[in-house]
Amino acid sequence: MRGWMGKFRSLFLFGALTMFLTGCGVDNISALKPKGYGSELLFDLMLISIAIMIFVFVIVMAIYAFVLLRYREKKGQEHIVPKQTEGNKALEVIWTVIPIILLLVLAIPTVQATFDLADQSTQGDEGVLTVDVTGNQYWWQFDYADQEISTSQEIYIPTNERVYLNMKASDVIHSFWVPAIAGKMDTIPGENMNTMYLEAYEEGVYEGFCAELCGPSHSLMYFKVIAVSPDEFDQWVEDMQNIDPEATPETTTAQEGQELFNNNCMSCHAIGGASAGVGPNLGNFANREKIAGILQPSKDNLVDWIVHPDEVKPGNQMPAELVSEEDAAKIADYLLELDHSDVGNDLEMQSVEE
Ligand code: HEC
Ligand SMILES: [Cu+2]
Structure with missing residues (x-):
């Protein structure tokens, strides 16, 4: 194994790492493929800082190589000490001024972007949407x-509208992060309300994460941002407003499921309307990309969740074994009929798990 392979080992490793890192640019998830106003600002800052770093690196390495070659000990000159210089005004001015210029080149757009991202000038204007975001252990x-x-x-x-978010947390600090569209913002319990905005350029399903360690199921606290055309959005709002919690489901098992749900689950959940309560509003549940943010939407997974949410998301606030598996199956039939809007169904999702 020595010789040929050994010589090129670091090259292989480097190659493998490069291949691995190319996976970091998945559409709709990555900050490296910005699809929104905020993420684009941040991406541009990354490019500027990387350009400055490369510039500094190349110059320093060039000087390093030059000195190494030019002043190395040569045969027959082992004991010669070259002329020593102390203090060189011109050089010192140069290596002070250049970093100052580089820092200014970095600082000006950074400060600009910081104010731009904190801009709230149109919040509350006619037709400008504001959504209240609450981080909960372990759902949004x-x-x-x-x-x-x-x-x-x-x-x-x-899409292409600025949507403001008023953000808080009900229990501990969480952080709302949609890398492909915007930056990251903490949600904090108590009186403090943080604000940010989303502005997506393209329709799509964008993956979001909780970016602040908040408990045992922190890493399962996914969410999705679903950006649709303004017309479709209006349609979605109308569909959501029309959800009737008392509508009779089609099949008899689902009807039984509805009754079981009303008796066992309504204390925490709501179907349609403006309130959520302790648990998520399940009004348009069958339309979700995932169950509880993480499970593929199938009846089996839903039954598993209803009977043992603690096994899926350790430490979450929904009690286990509220109903038998048999009853859970009926409830699942009911919940999977809660499909009240087609908006967004045509959008494809790329996911980190796939
Ligand atoms: C004590 C309050 C409480 C009760 C009672 C309760 N849940 Fe929940 N439920 C929650 C909470 C909190 C969550 C969010 C858990 C999470 O994702 O961390 C949740 C999540 C869910 C979800 C996933 C929702 C989503 O957004 O994907 C489903 C489905 C669900 N519950 C069904 C039920 C059913 C069915 C019952 C009755 C058998 C029930 N729940 C009873 C609190 C409750
Ligand atoms: Cu969290």
Whole structure:
């Protein structure tokens, strides 16, 4: 194994690492493929800082190589000490001024972007959407106060419009992060409310994460941002407003499921309307990309969740074994009929798990 292979080992490792890192640019998830106003600002800052770093690195390495070659000990000159210089005004001015210029080149756009990202000038204007975001262990709640609707796990927004988020947490600090569209913002319990905005350029399903360690299921606290055209968004709002919690399901098992749900689950959940409560509003549940943010939407997974949410998301606030597996199957039939809007169904999702 020595010789040929050994010589090129570091090259192989480097090659493998490069291949591995190319996976970091998945569409709709990555900050390296910005699809929104905020993420684009941040990406541009990354490019500027990387360009400055490369510039500094190349110059320093060139000087290093030059000195190494030019002043190395040569045969027959082992004991010669070259002329020593102390203090050189011109050089010192140069290596002080250049970094100052580089820092200014970095600082000006950074400060500009910081103010731009904190801009709230149009919040509250006619036709400008504001969504109240609440981080909970381990799910996200999205309340559209003006529209009187409430969702969870998935926030719908119209494309190319600035959507403001008023953000807080119900229990501990969480952090709302959608790398492909915007930066990251902490949600904090108590009186403090943070604000940010989303502005997506393209329709799509964008993956979001909790970016602040918040408990044992922190890493399962996914959500989706679903960006649709403004017309489709209006349609979605209308669909959500029309959800009737008392509508009779089609099949008899689902009807039994509805009754079981009303008796066992309504203390924490809501179907349609503006409120959520302790648990998510399940009004448009069958339309979710995932169950509880993480499970593939199938009846088996839903039954597993209803009977043992603690095994899926350790430490979450939904009690286990509220109903038998048999009853859970009926409830699942009911919940999987709660499909009240087609908006966004045509969008494809890329996911980190796939
Ligand atoms: C004590 C309050 C409480 C009760 C009672 C309760 N849940 Fe939940 N439920 C929650 C909470 C909190 C969550 C969010 C858990 C998480 O994702 O961390 C949740 C999540 C869910 C989800 C996933 C929702 C989503 O957004 O994907 C489903 C489905 C669900 N519950 C069904 C039920 C059913 C069915 C019952 C009755 C058998 C029930 N729940 C009873 C609190 C409750
Ligand atoms: Cu969290």
